[in-house]
Amino acid sequence: MSDLRTIKITVLRYRPEEEDAPTEQTYDVEFRDDWVVLDALNHIKDHIDGTLSFRWSCRMGVCGSCGMMVNGEPKLTCAAMLRDYYPNEVRVEPLVNFPIVRDLVIDMTDFMDKLKAVKPWIIREEEKPVSEGEYLQTPDQLKDYKQFSQCINCMLCYAACPVYGLEHDFVGPAAIALGHRYNLDSRDEGNQQRQHVIASKEGIWECTYVGECSVVCPKHVDPAEAIQQTKVATTTNRFKSLVMPWGNKK
Amino acid sequence: MMLDSETTKTYTRPISKAWWLRDRGHFNRRYFMFLLRELTSVFVALYVVLFIYEIFLLTKGPDAHTAFRESLSAGPWIAFHIIALLFALYHSYTWLGLTTKMQAAGRGLVKIGTKTLPPILIALGSYGAWIIATCIIAYLFLTL
Numbered sequence: 001m002s003d004l005r006t007i008k009i010t011v012l013r014y015r016p017e018e019e020d021a022p023t024e025q026t027y028d029v030e031f032r033d034d035w036v037v038l039d040a041l042n043h044i045k046d047h048i049d050g051t052l053s054f055r056w057s058c059r060m061g062v063c064g065s066c067g068m069m070v071n072g073e074p075k076l077t078c079a080a081m082l083r084d085y086y087p088n089e090v091r092v093e094p095l096v097n098f099p100i101v102r103d104l105v106i107d108m109t110d111f112m113d114k115l116k117a118v119k120p121w122i123i124r125e126e127e128k129p130v131s132e133g134e135y136l137q138t139p140d141q142l143k144d145y146k147q148f149s150q151c152i153n154c155m156l157c158y159a160a161c162p163v164y165g166l167e168h169d170f171v172g173p174a175a176i177a178l179g180h181r182y183n184l185d186s187r188d189e190g191n192q193q194r195q196h197v198i199a200s201k202e203g204i205w206e207c208t209y210v211g212e213c214s215v216v217c218p219k220h221v222d223p224a225e226a227i228q229q230t231k232v233a234t235t236t237n238r239f240k241s242l243v244m245p246w247g248n249k250k
Numbered sequence: 251m252m253l254d255s256e257t258t259k260t261y262t263r264p265i266s267k268a269w270w271l272r273d274r275g276h277f278n279r280r281y282f283m284f285l286l287r288e289l290t291s292v293f294v295a296l297y298v299v300l301f302i303y304e305i306f307l308l309t310k311g312p313d314a315h316t317a318f319r320e321s322l323s324a325g326p327w328i329a330f331h332i333i334a335l336l337f338a339l340y341h342s343y344t345w346l347g348l349t350t351k352m353q354a355a356g357r358g359l360v361k362i363g364t365k366t367l368p369p370i371l372i373a374l375g376s377y378g379a380w381i382i383a384t385c386i387i388a389y390l391f392l393t394l
């Protein structure tokens with residue numbers, strides 16, 4: 001198809017060795033009907049301006065590395081069709097609530113630290129030897145956490161969360177959802193080890209339920225839901241252990 | 251990519267004070283409704299102060315109390331009560347609506363056997379309990 005149209009793409013640029021604050025740059029991009037915002041960025045990099053920096057990898061919504069603000073909304077740029085914005089111009093900025101390293105690339109160190117803190121892996125009190133085989137699970141047990149395991153660490157939810165923007169200590173949506181995912185896993189025994197991170201003031205209790213994280217999540221993980229579930233579960237557990245201190249099984 | 255934040259020069263964008271009104275140039279209804287929900291507590295708190303004051307006046311004898319009640323029928327007070335009521339309704343409605351969130355996915359918290367109770371039933375149950383409790387309190391207030 002040769003139905004080329006031209007769209008204006010304005011990109012936030014930040015070149016730390018040249019400038020102290022970000023500036024803007026606008027490019028005219030001829031695009032085909034099936035192009036996404038990421039295609040336009042790649043076109044700019046390949047044909048117009050090789051100095052533009054951004055992250056991407058899979059171009060199919062799995063790797064979670066192409067998240068940026070598109071016209072003010074956190075989006076996977078490989079899933080944002082240009083034709084949905086045309087004839088208006090498209091504004092691309094790095095994910096908000098994170099420091100900018102260069103152009104559209106953000107510093108994700110804070111998110112990685114928080115992710116690590118919730119220990120998103122299966123914890124066993126005692127590992128059984130490989131010779132004893134796998135830890136088995138029924139389809140029903142898988143259903144318990146499956147939705148929360150779909151997270152691709154794209155950080156769109158952190159960009160959508162005003163609480164994280166204002167309060168950087170907040171563990172944040174995806175990390176809590178992933179901690180919750182392992183807490184719900186029938187093979188896991190690490191609930192106690194995650195509690196001091198998840199059920200803390202900087203954890204679930206920092207969340208005031210704006211709900212925007214769940215709206216922007218491209219994988220329908222619904223982190224807001226994970227947080228609400230954890231709030232109720234933590235409160236009931238605490239209540240139970242107050243009323244029946246001997247019945248603390250978990 | 252992990253960075254050494256000590257040595258890498260990064261740029262942190264400031265957050266506008268009006269973030270809840272305009273989100274990078276676009277109006278975000280959910281941010282706005284969220285702030286409105288936070289604001290409801292101010293009106294609820296004011297109402298509670300007023301209510302405690304009224305109870306306090308009861309200790310000062312029936313005349314003081316009646317005079318106070320009569321002064322409440324002035325226009326601005328009625329307006330305040332209507333606003334406080336709307337805010338209280340909005341807050342309760344959204345708060346109880348959250349109960350669906352503990353059910354919707356994964357391991358719902360309310361279960362019968364292995365079946366998770368559908369979220370809509372939980373919501374209807376909470377709204378139902380709310381309405382019944384309101385009716386009982388209203389009945390007690392109006393008849394006692």
Ligand code: SF4
Pocket residue numbers: 150151152153154155156157158173174177213216217218219220221222223
């Ligand atoms: S919860 Fe959703 S929005 Fe947040 S990092 Fe995971 S996939 Fe991305």
Ligand code: FES
Pocket residue numbers: 056057058059060061062063064065066067076077078079
């Ligand atoms: S490039 Fe992998 S999610 Fe967009």
